[in-house]
Amino acid sequence: MDIDIQGHDLKVTEGLKNHIQRKLEKLDRYLPNIVDVRVEIGREHTRRGEDMSVAQITVRHRRGAILRAQETIPGEPEAAVNLAVDKMYSQIQRFKGKRSRKGHGNYAATLEELGIAEEIPDVQFDSDGEGAEEASAEPQIIRRKNIVITAMNEEEAIEQMELLGHTFFVFYNQATGTANVVYKRSAGGYGVLNPQLE
Numbered sequence: 142m143d144i145d146i147q148g149h150d151l152k153v154t155e156g157l158k159n160h161i162q163r164k165l166e167k168l169d170r171y172l173p174n175i176v177d178v179r180v181e182i183g184r185e186h187t188r189r190g191e192d193m194s195v196a197q198i199t200v201r202h203r204r205g206a207i208l209r210a211q212e213t214i215p216g217e218p219e220a221a222v223n224l225a226v227d228k229m230y231s232q233i234q235r236f237k238g239k240r241s242r243k244g245h246g247n248y249a250a251t252l253e254e255l256g257i258a259e260e261i262p263d264v265q266f267d268s269d270g271e272g273a274e275e276a277s278a279e280p281q282i283i284r285r286k287n288i289v290i291t292a293m294n295e296e297e298a299i300e301q302m303e304l305l306g307h308t309f310f311v312f313y314n315q316a317t318g319t320a321n322v323v324y325k326r327s328a329g330g331y332g333v334l335n336p337q338l339e
Contacts, residue, residue, distance in 0.1 A: 149183030
């Protein structure tokens with residue numbers, strides 16, 4: 142299992158790197174067939190002048206499933222990593238609790254994987270108290286909506302999103318020739334999702 146650690150506005154010291162690797166080295170015991178783990182660690186400066194540590198962990202599974210956990214807290218980056226790892230354990234438990242359905246096998250653990258995976262010690266609950274058992278229930282689609290997408294550039298899409306008061310907006314990007322999504326980032330600024338078939 143490869144672990145890639147990236148720092149953003151933060152120098153990744155040898156001590157921090159060792160801490161991250163120590164916290165993540167057991168992940169593949171709880172979820173076999175992890176291809177790689179990407180850790181992004183950084184600092185964000187708030188308007189109140191408080192420095193926040195941000196840790197985001199992304200796990201790519203061999204069959205294509207992607208699990209992600211992020212934590213933003215005041216204080217040291219090690220603490221953010223610890224909380225993000227706890228969230229990742231919860232995500233893994235959720236993934237293992239899914240039952241494979243026809244056409245959705247990539248996003249559920251196989252019986253073979255469940256057989257060789259170790260139990261996660263002291264699985265943490267989400268902040269709202271939702272445990273892994275409840276989270277493993279089948280998702281229900283409440284509503285489907287057909288949308289008409291308009292050809293525009295990214296700046297126009299941001300303007301349209303702001304006019305609608307939404308946090309995201311789907312549009313046909315003239316520059317890429319594909320449907321894209323522009324969205325507001327919680328850390329400030331905007332992001333653009335440009336889908337690519339794997």
